[in-house]
Amino acid sequence: MxxxxxxxxxxxxxxxxxxxxxxxxxxxxxxxxxxxxxxxxxxxxxxxxxHAGARALAGRRTNVVAAVVPFRTPLSAHGLMAFVEEIALAARARDHDLLIVTADEGPGALQRVAGRALCDAVVVMEVRTDDERAAVARSLGRPTLFIGFPQDAEGLHCIDFDFEGAARLLVAELAAAGNREVVVLGWAPELAELGINYVSRFRAAAEAAAAEHGVALRWCAVPSGHGAVEECVADVLGAPGAPPGLLASTGAQAALSALLRRELVPGRDVDLVALCTDAEAEALPVPLTAVSPQPRDVSRQAMEWLFALLEAPGSPGELRRVPAELTRRRSVRTAG
Missing domain, CATH: 1.10.260.40 (lambda repressor-like DNA-binding domains)
Incomplete structure (x- = not known):
């Protein structure tokens, strides 16, 4: 060699x-x-x-931002691309390149990009509730921003969409329409098993909101794979009695298609709300009442904060939430 x-x-x-x-x-x-x-x-x-480290030691920045984004499944990779694209655009707008670390290495990924001085700052995504990267981030010596809230957030800079607020708004909308039961088409079981923090945050808030409004709540975790949403919807509708209100935290388009194939029209025969982007909600045959997780806005605010941290290192840790807003469309009946 x-x-x-x-x-x-x-x-x-x-x-x-x-x-x-x-x-x-x-x-x-x-x-x-x-x-x-x-x-x-x-x-x-x-x-x-x-070597990037030599340039850094010489007093020069690398003009590189690293994004640690574990792509654990094709589905999760697809869902993260809007975040990554916006991060890349924000970096280029400030004359920085983006280094994407996609392997699921845990704290090793942070130690590698920081130890070799490959970047000026780090964005950490797909945050777990019990995330080992939190402890490493405190010792990196460079700005590190989490998109998500680890349980141990002491001294960290964290930003995320308000998943708790989204759950409360969506459950309240279904309760106000007169539904006495809400079924959540939830994220794949493996995400909960991994401890991805937004899943547990959304579920806990949905359960609390259901109790507050006096409605029953059932969580139906949708497995990964083609046809999984269809199977969940078929199982829900197979029970006797009036159909429950449906909350699609994932697979909104598939849920709507499953209902329409059974000649059930949201807003007329059943109520369907979703956690999905406005573009997705408005493009469907029946526009959905929805809360957008605002991936692009979250990423833009994250990058603005990250570059502010580059100019003011040593800023105290803080948790920031991007507020949730409900947009009513045609998929929920009027109460009564």
Whole structure:
């Protein structure tokens, strides 16, 4: 295997000291044009690539933001792409590149990108309630922002959509329409098993809201895979009596399709609300009453905060929530 060239090799080929090579790369001292060209020619000849850590130690930023985004399943990867796209756009708008770490490495991913000085700041996503990355984040020595709330958030900077508020609004809407039972088409069981924090937050708030409004609540976790929502809806509608109010925290389009195939029209025969983006809710054959999780707005606010932290390191930890808002459309009947 060929040896990777070092700054010492560059100095030898250019006929200058190693410190001069460092000054050329860092810009910390004035260097003559002749010497600069010698160093640059040697770098090109050797195809030398200065380590991001060396540039950082020399007082220069990498102009890179790292996003630690474990893509655990194809479904979770799809759901996260709106967040990632907005993070990338926000980074480029500030002349930063985005390094995406998709492996599910736990704290190892943070230690790797920070230990090798690959970035100036880190965004952490797919946060678990008991997230081992929280402890590591406190020792990184660079701004780190969690999109999600780990249980141990002491001293951390965390932002997320208000999933609790969304659950309360959606359950209250179904209760106000006269439903005495609410069935939640919930996230896949593996997300709950992993401890992804927004799942437990949403479920706990939904159960509390149901108790407050005097309605029964049933959680139907939708497994990953084609046809899973259809099966859950069939199971719910197979019970005797009037159909319950349906709350789709995932699979809103599939839930609507399952109802329409049974000639049940939301807003006429049954009530259906969803946690989905406004674009998705409005594009469906029956526009859904919904709360949007606002992935792009969450990402924009996260990046604005992250760059503020870059300019003001050492800011105290804080938890921020992006408020939930209900938009009424045509999928819920008028009470009575």
């Amino acid at each position: 060929a040896r990777v060239p070092t700054s010492k090799d560059v100095a030898r080929v250019a006929g200058v000291s190693q410190s001069t090579v460092s000054y050329v790369m860092s810009g910390k001292r004035p260097i003559s044009e002749k010497t600069r060209r010698l160093v640059e020619d040697a770098i090109a000849q050797l195809t030398y690539q200065p």
